[in-house]
Amino acid sequence: MKPDAIAQSLPTGTASDSGASWALWGPRETGSNEMTAHLYGRAVSVRFSPAALHQARSLVEPLTVEMELYFSCFVRKAVRFRTGNATADVPDESRTALTDRLFLQFRPATTQHCRINADESAPPLETMPVKRPQAFLPRWIDINFKNGTWLGEFGY
């Protein structure tokens, strides 16, 4: 699909249009600020806060929203927001365009070290070659923009 066509699919409404009160950590409600993306042939429900929606429409640089599932002594979820090029070692099927500048990708990750606070700097995370990644693909992701910072949460 062409980016222009994909851009048309970005939600045009706001939370107030649907009467939904958007709270990042609150219960999910459907509304016009929600869209469906497909990764590995499976649907992922993507919901934007009004602020995130506004910010997404005015992006200048490409932004990748990465759903990171980190396998270690715990299984930890984190949403990374990467400007510029996406992670190099992620397969094509794990990435999709939400608009011409906004991308969504899923990255199972692991490391030889075991730290729950692991971020992008230390210890080095590496993409985990999951055999059936679609089985681990999140069902939904919430995207928010608050105080100049992108925030996100995903789940199953």
Place this chain on the structure above:
Amino acid sequence: MNAPVETPNANLDAWLNERLDELLPTKLADIEASRTPSMAIIATKGTLDWGYPPFILASTAAALGWDASIFFTFYGLLLLKKEIPSEVSPLGNPAMPMKMPFGPKWFQNFAWPMPNLIMAGIPGFEKVATGLMKKTFKNKGVATVEELRELCIEAEVKMFACQMTVDVFGFDHSEFIDGVDYVGATYFLPMGKDADVCLFI
């Protein structure tokens, strides 16, 4: 002592042995490389803290492409309930850190000394401890037990429930999630025997 008599069969055996020495290591390596590793877990505990390891290990094994299976017995059976009722108790567990998942950093890093007398005597203490643990895990982005179980189901981890435990505790199959096979130890133990990794949790 008589010298061994050279016969056509002896020559054949020698030739076969020589060829086997040449070919067998490669053949065995090929078989090993194409084999799917397997993991068998016996889950016996149903508290929140002990509910995590079987699902974490099984989902990770499945992610690696292994065949994973879990046998839920005794209190581990609670992990198969539609609504997982697991709680955590710091009572009698001096290794469990009592830390607050909110407030300034120094406050969060402080390990609260909780004498058993307090933990045993205050009504609802386990609810508080369970809430604190869940909040800590959420703050750190740790997937919930329910999510991990869902991942295991999606990743085709085989789940077995101990039928004898179901009977003894008076449970009904309708209380548990779908897709569970109800078996006995004699069914699962051979699976454990053949598994590359077998764990008792």
